[in-house]
Amino acid sequence: MDSSPWVRRTLRAVVVVYLVLLVGWPVSLVAKNAFADGLETFQRAFADPSVLFALQLTAAVAVQVVLLSTVFGVGISLLVVRYDFPGKALLNALLDLPLSVSPIVVGLALVLVYGKNGWFGGALEEAGFRVIFAPPGIVLATAFVCLPLVIREIVPVLTELGTDEELAATSLGASRFQTFRRITLPAIKWAVVYGVVLTLARALGEFGAVKVVSGNFEGRTQTSTLLVEQRYQDFEQGTAYAVAFLLASVSVACIVAVTLLRSDAAPARRPARPATRPATPSEADA
Template sequence: MTDTLTRQTTTAPAAPPRRRRRTTRTAWVLRLIALAYILALVALPVASVVQHTFADGLGPVLDVLRSPDFLAALRLTLEVAGIAVLLNTIFGVGMALLLTRYRFPGRRLMSAVIDLPVSISPVVVGVALILVYGTYGWFGPALERAGFQIIFAVPGMVLATVLVSLPLVLREVVPTLEEAGLEQEQAAQSLGANAWQRFRRITLPTIRWALAYGVALSLARSLGEFGAVRVVSGSVAGTSQTLTLYVNDSYQEFGPDAQRQAFAAAFVLMAIAVSLIVVIAALRPDQEKS
């Protein structure tokens, strides 16, 4: 009896190491597959585009970055993305407050409608805008008579950009607002704080990180939008060409100069995108901490 007991205790500790070693081997295989996949799909291509951009050194890249077409594209991109992010931040925060603090019929439908544009093709988004605000669209002729051009102009590009990033701020802010509840605000109100004071002193500090995260996401999306803007812009170099369109149009032209332009502009967009995700990654833990 004692003999079997001791034998059991001696064999029992021997088993786990064997099992652990086996899972370690599986873990190794899984790790290898995962890393190889990410390397082949994302890391290597991204690295090779950087290498390709600077293949002839820094000079030619700087020449592109100083060219008038590039600068015009950069300016337009910043302008369109800036307005779009501003509109989506105001809309996102306002709508998040309404959705979390009030109950009204159609609330769920409204929430679904806000999510829809990011789930459909950007080309469909662009075409939809053309069919309403374009020359032959529902409101296009009336707007044109009144002197407003939307499609093939900056307003159309802004609308397209707003649509493809519509819920990003809202979706970040809503969970934080829901979690925070209303008690603090009600306390402030009972102490005589007005709406602006309550928003600035209580709501804003509560949603600060979520808002920053949402804004960074919207900015990344807005700066990089291609499909929807491509449909409504007309893409004329120097006037209605954003950076993404500049990359596309340069690449479609043949010749080493055009290629160099495409890669230099793509590198700029990539550098912006990567710095934004680093910022976003830095914001995320902060948001969880608070």
């Protein structure tokens, strides 16, 4: 749709102002307060054992969630795109559930299932495996929230890819694993990378579901986001700003990485232009 230059400039200005007020300004204030006393704030914060534990726990949870989301995300994507089965529409709807349900509700649901008085929690605790108020519960809650990110990156690519190359490989004697490793995986590798980076950023910043299932015990189940909230409420705002700035920096780095990867991979994903057939002498004379 054509529009006059002033309309385009006005729309761009409105979008820029909106993003600055909603995202840029608040994040810049966090950075400003984090560096208000120079690097001394970071030195004090990272000398605190509770802060170091929270960062280590957050990193460990994020790595586990990324691994789970990658393995199951690729598997579920192949199932949804390549196979037809009863309940497929319901499964597709359930995959989007984490995007529409409040993380608090997710945490409460996990407590009802894996808590001490839940369906499986009592039996698991008797076997010596605790889920709620322990790191496994944090991993489960974060994995639930991050579930759609890898899948929704891979499914469109698999749909566009089709099955011609996979069927050709199978007809030539390739096994299912060989077909996946040599045909499917190279075709979806960039989608997997995007999903992994987005999952990592989401896992590092999860708060609501984690707060419900972790109990927020300092030095035991307190992640970085929970520590930021507690320290801010306890008027230890320097530590809160320092950790918040670190988390925001990692998230921004993930977004920049995704942007650069998309721009680098875009030419490779564009379909090649069909080769032109040389003209015959009769066509050239004509």
